[in-house]
Every structure is written in C-alpha cells, then in structure tokens.
Amino acid sequence: MGEITIRLEDATLVKAIEEMASIHGRPVETEIEGVLKRAVEDHQRRREIVSRIDEIAATTPKGVAQTDSVEIIRQMREERDRALGG
Numbered sequence: 483m484g485e486i487t488i489r490l491e492d493a494t495l496v497k498a499i500e501e502m503a504s505i506h507g508r509p510v511e512t513e514i515e516g517v518l519k520r521a522v523e524d525h526q527r528r529r530e531i532v533s534r535i536d537e538i539a540a541t542t543p544k545g546v547a548q549t550d551s552v553e554i555i556r557q558m559r560e561e562r563d564r565a566l567g568g
Contacts, residue, residue, distance in 0.1 A: 488514070 490496050503513035
C-alpha cells in the first residue's frame with residue numbers, strides 16, 4: 483500500500499470530487515482512489531487494444547495494396563443479384 487499526497491488548487495475540481503463522494507456515500511479519499519483505478523484500467527485496456535492492432539498490422543504484408551472491404555461487399559452483392567436474376 484502506498485501513500486500519495488495531492489494538492490488540488492482548482493476549487494471546482496475539489497468540490498466536484500466531494501460531490502461525487504457524497505453521492506456514492508464514501509470518503510473523498512476512497513472516491514479519488516476509485517477515479518484513479520478506473521483511469522488506470524482504461525489506460526491498460528487502451529494499451530491492450532493498441533497492442534492487438536499492432537499485432538494485426540504486423541501480419542499485413544508491407545507494400546501490398548489492400549482492397550477496400552466496401553468494394554468487395556458491393557461486388558458480392560452485385561454477383562448475388564445477377565445470380566438471382568435481379
């Protein structure tokens with residue numbers, strides 16, 4: 483367990499945190515801990531997403547033009563319509 487001291491000079495921010503703590507029925511310190519925990523979880527989730535995007539990008543050959551999926555779907559629909567007589 484660690485201890486951090488934070489000095490907030492923005493009175494509006496302090497008041498908002500106190501209001502949040504009051505609404506949730508917990509001490510300001512616990513409210514701040516919850517806010518920080520959610521921020522860290524969001525950060526980790528974003529890092530995981532970026533990591534996965536990088537993994538996918540690494541499997542894409544460099545210098546190879548990629549076909550827009552919209553065009554592929556359009557072609558498939560046109561072929562289906564022709565096959566169905568439409």
